[in-house]
Amino acid sequence: MIFNILTSTVLSLKAHKLRVILTMIGIIIGISSVVTITSLGEGLKQSELDMIDDSGINTIKIIYEEPEMAGLGYYSWTPFTFDRIDMKRLRSVPDVAAVTADYGYGGFTAGEQIDSKLKLFGIESSAQIVAATEDTSPVSYGRNFTTEDMDKPVIILDDNAASGLANDMEKSELIGKAVSLDGYMYKIVGIKESVDWDSMMNVDEDLFLSTVPKKAFLALSKSKPINAIKITPKQGADRDTVISAVAETLASYHADLDGSFVEDHYMDDMRQQMEQVYNIAIWIFIGITGISLLVGGIGVMNIMYVSVSERRREIGIKRAIGAKPKVILLQFLFEAAFITLLGGIIGIAFGYGISHLFSFILQTMNMGDFTAILRPAMAAIAAGVSVAIGLFFGIVPAIGASKTDPIKAIYQ
Amino acid sequence: MVKDLVTEGKPLIELAGVNKYYPLGKNAQLHVLKELNLTINQGEFVMIMGKSGSGKTTLLNIIGMLDQLTTGEYFFNEKPVAGLSENEKSELRNANLGFIFQQFFLIDSLNVSQNVSLPMVYKGHKNSSYRREQAQKYLELVGIPEKEKQKTTELSGGQQQRVAIARALVNDPLMIMADEPTGALDSETGIAIMDILTSLNDHGKTIVMVTHDEDMTRYASRVVHLKDGEIIQEIHGKRGEVKS
Known part of the structure; x- marks a missing residue:
């Protein structure tokens, strides 16, 4: 039955192509704006996060944490400093590929201004x-x-x-x-x-x-105090296992210390905060551009009302020959959802194109070095939202159509 | 092609003490059907006649379960219609009744075959090739097999009415309801349409037709005359012998 209704929906839409296109324009504009903003935002966010990751990708920074600072997760001043012997010991820990000193927090490394x-x-x-x-x-x-x-x-x-x-x-x-x-x-x-x-x-x-x-x-x-030790695990090694092995090795040689050796989470925290800020910004922009979707949705509702009133006789005939009210309801609901889904898919394609064009222009003008990213999940959500708009704004006209009195509709 | 009814003569429609009122603003109503009693048996060709405003179309719509009576009783195939839900009435209409209208009322966005198939879609026939075959079978029956893929707007009035008849027949209903089926056609085409309906009746299909054309009575096995919502005359007889 559903397939039959879908077939009749497609036939009916084919008979009103211009109206379908005009209805879709609102949805296309709305969805493409949202997708453009999201893709650009995601691209920008990813490029910033990559920058953070590049600075410490695959490396684990081990610090010493005083007992009273336990759980802080990043460096705070301590009289303890690592020495070259610690580094040598860590080189023999399984799955450790490289060990480097981090003078950070006051010191600096070569090439760094x-x-x-x-x-x-x-x-x-x-x-x-x-x-x-x-x-x-x-x-x-x-x-x-x-x-x-x-x-x-x-x-x-x-x-x-x-x-x-x-x-x-x-x-x-x-x-x-x-x-x-x-x-x-x-x-x-x-x-x-x-x-x-x-x-x-x-x-x-x-x-x-x-x-x-x-x-x-x-x-x-070389004689500078070593505040932290950077560990590079071997390819495929389990990060957590390496961290605990390193911490255990250090603890066994520094048994006199009350504190503990832990991974420095400063960069992770910074990364998380930055991701959060970007996500909030993206959602705010989606909210703003989403207003155009609302306008598109109202357009759908308007057109569906026109469509129902224009096709009252058709509804009456269908009811006379045995269409149940719910079949009429589904037909109009499918029409609305189909129009918005199609509009949504076109909007996603447009949004993808516009955002890539935009990031390309920014790149060529040296105004930003990032590529727009449209995640499959985001595209799926956009398509889902399009259908939801069709269903939401199409339901009232569709209910009206299903309640049409067949006699009044036929002999209008 | 059309099945002979094994239960010929059994009451199909039974109306008892039927009244229909239409509201006319505040505290006013129009009494369209008055204490109407009518029984239609299977295999009959009943012609409902009367002037404009006599209530004949309202009666047809009540029989067709498109409209509701205000008071009285209606039994369809010995089952009470009162209390049936819209969905149940839709199912009954779809399986047992075929409608033919004066203005044909085909759906322009569908081609001829699709129009004819539509009642099968609502009946739940999933196989589209079966639907197409059935549609073709009934288009052959009404004499326009070659029009299968044409748009309905490209057809003449007579051809459109043939499509409407094929659509009315496609679910093999117990009864055909025709509201002035020749009213929009020239007399020659009208005769051709009536010949189809007569032939269907010969094969046992019950036909209830509304008309104001006296000449049509020759096709009927019974003529029911309505005036101001009341049956003023009812004539039974063999086809061709019934005269009002």
């Missing part, structure tokens, strides 16, 4: 420091790095930092002096040219940075 303080004779100057393998920025005083400098504690200051340190001296007098960076002494070998603000658009960004040789920096940082 950080804001730091430089001190010279008690004068302090803030600088952005980067540990590099070379520096080709033009210098106004002194010289650039040479190959021999690479394992020596030398520094090339940026003009700003140099000005801060020079105080009463000429900047040129700084060359050859020792400057303290995080307690380690570096010899100043050069001072970079000042930033040419007039040519701001193509300014050499390295001019903002003070540079130290990577090798020298790493050698010095």
